[in-house]
Amino acid sequence: MSRITCIAIFCAILTVQAKFPNDPKACKYGDGECIVKFINDLVSKKSATGDRDINLVQIDPLPVAKLQLKQGEDSPVNIDLTFTDNKLVGLSTMTYTKVKGFGKNLAQKHELLWNIKKISVLGPYTISGKVLILPISGNGVSNMTMVNAEAKTTFIGKPIEKNGETYMDVTNFKLYLNPERIYYHFTNLFNGDKALGDNMNAFLNDNWEAIFGEVKLSLESAFGEVYHAIIRNVFTKYPYDKYFID
Structure with a gap:
């Protein structure tokens, strides 16, 4: 089994009360088309700045203090990989395509479908372990980039009085990812041995699909924790009925 620890740096939850923003206009309960447009407008206009009125943090780039991936010995990808003080870059390329739920009864399953053109985790890393048949070790700067990923997010609403x-x-949060491609680049592998490092980076990229198959659940959990925190922050700002037109 894998264990994920993911700690994201977010803006503090704001306590200053403000009027719910009217641009874009709020949607009717359960109006999936309107909600899709609402979210896409927020991503387009507020990714770089956030929106204090609804507790939306700046999401591109998004600082990530620590993201740790540990795969057990029972996996062909048996690694201890830690990203520290990284940036998640590319959330502004998200496009939402379908939304279910968000009716008057909030205690139901909610579902969001979206795709993202390109998202990268950039910054310092440390790694040790084995990838498929090869040992790996190093510490330096890394770039893990996911391209053309289809994604689905589901969660259950829990009423809080x-x-x-x-x-x-926002409870029972799950994120599902299906990328078209993943690219890896790690500097300073094997204590800076360039030949070994270049060969390992080539091996990782040549075998990205097999590697993703092994770490898929772990990556979904890690990215899901980040995304969960963003959504949860937004819904702590106002009573649920303030987000919709009755």
Whole structure:
């Protein structure tokens, strides 16, 4: 079994009350087409700045303090890989295509389908272990880039009563990823041995699909924790009924 620890640096949850933004206009309950447009407008206009009015943090680039991936000995990819003080770059290339849920009854399954053209994890790393048949070790700077990924997010809404009003907590959160391609580049592998490092980077990229098959659940959990925190922050700002037109 794999173990994921993912700690993202986010803006503090704002306590200053503000009027719910009217641009873009709020949608009717369960209006999937309107909600898709609403989210895509936010991604297009607010990725680089965030939006204090709805607790949306800056998402591109998004600082990630620590992301740790550990695969056990029972996996062909048996690694201990830690990204520290990295940046997640590319969330602004997200496009949402379909949304289900978000009706008057918030305690139901909600589903969002989206794709992302390119997303990269950039920054310092350390790694040790074995990838398929080869040992690997190193510490330096890495670039892990996912291209043309189809994604699905699901979660269950949990009603939280506060000051006489109902807010939605985001629970049972799951993220599913299906990338067209993943690229890896790690500097300073094997204590800076260029030949070994170049060969390992080539091996990782030549075998990216087999590697992804082994670490898929771990990567989905790691990215899911980051995405979960973003969505949860947004829904802590206002009572659930403030997000929709009755």
